[in-house]
Amino acid sequence: MDLTVLGCSGSYGAPPDHACSGYLVRHGGTAIWIDCGNGTFARLQEHVALHDLDALVITHEHPDHCVDVYGLHVALRYGADRTGFPVYGPAGIDARLGHLVRGGWRGTFVWHAIDDASRVVIGGPAGSDGITLRFSRTDHPPPTFAVEAAAEGRRLVYTADTGPAWSVDAFGSAADLVLSEASYLGGAGSGAGGPVRRSPHHLTATEAGRAARAAGAHAVVLTHLWPGTDPAAAVAQGSEAFGAPVALATPGATWRV
Ligand SMILES: [Zn+2]
Structure with missing residues (x-):
């Protein structure tokens, strides 16, 4: 994977x-697109043809995770003439996002509400090309779901947006790769290498590393750094807390899980 x-x-x-x-x-x-934040739809098309995309997962309704759904809608409806495309997200998000779509989604998408009990296999039976998805409600005000993607015994956990009251161990221990938000720097780094923490519902790089370590994760990639945050400081803090070097997400980077 x-x-x-x-x-x-x-x-x-x-x-x-x-x-x-x-x-x-x-x-x-x-191929599954997880979170369609602004600017990601164009990048998606550099990697996969639209007719080869199997599903979209939207972790929550904040614009930085969902607004490129409108571009996908236009491309499928008026370009690819594709209907019934599966979209997974929190209950009611289809109605809230649909206010900007004249006439509504009209069959371009089939919306599936996710919750902590959801287990979905995308793209074929588990054990073949199929990717099995599970979800977990995080510590972030609008209903927000972390995602576990599993295939052939390998597990990727994506935290979505969360504060420290939720942890990646919600999916069990020893994930092969944890893609963790790390919006802020912690401790003495705050204010020096990046903006001071403004919200309890996001993680510091230290908290991201600490939670992954407690859950026995094998590898960590930090993402969702607040703009202006010193990436080297985030990696240093995350690595110290994880007890091993963590990586930093950059556009186009690919990891084998
Ligand atoms: Zn966000």
């Missing part, structure tokens, strides 16, 4: 990463 970063700018688009949250997860012939 491969994870490709389409965008990783935290909360709003800014240099140097530009695009907000979006990730492509592939296994065999299966």
Whole structure:
């Protein structure tokens, strides 16, 4: 299973990463777009043809994770003439986002509400090209779901947006790769290498590393850094807390899970 970063700018688009949250997860012939933040739809098309995309997952309704759904809608409806495309997200998000779509989604998408009990196989039976998705409600005000993607015994956990009251161990221990938000720097780094923490519902790089370590994760990639945060400081803090070097998401980077 491969994870490709389409965008990783935290909360709003800014240099140097530009695009907000979006990730492509592939296994065999299966391709899932997880979070369609602003700027990620164009990047997605650099990696996968629209007719080869199997599903979209939207973790929550904040714009930096969902607004490129409108571009996908236009491309499928008026370009590819594709209907019934599966979209997974929190209950009611289809109605809330649909206010901007004249006439509604009209069959272009089939919306599926996710919750902590959801278990979905995308792209074929588990054990073949299929990717199995599970979800977990995080510590972030609008209903927000972390995502576990599993294939052939390998597990990727994406935290979506969360504060420290939720942890990646919600999916069990020993994930092969944890893609963790790390919006802020912690401790003495706050204010020096990046903006001071403004919200309890996001993680510091230290908290991201600490939670992954406690859950026995094998590898960590930090993402969703608030614009202006010193990436080297985030990696240093995350690595110290994880007890091993962590990586940093950059657009176009791919990891084999
Ligand atoms: Zn966000």
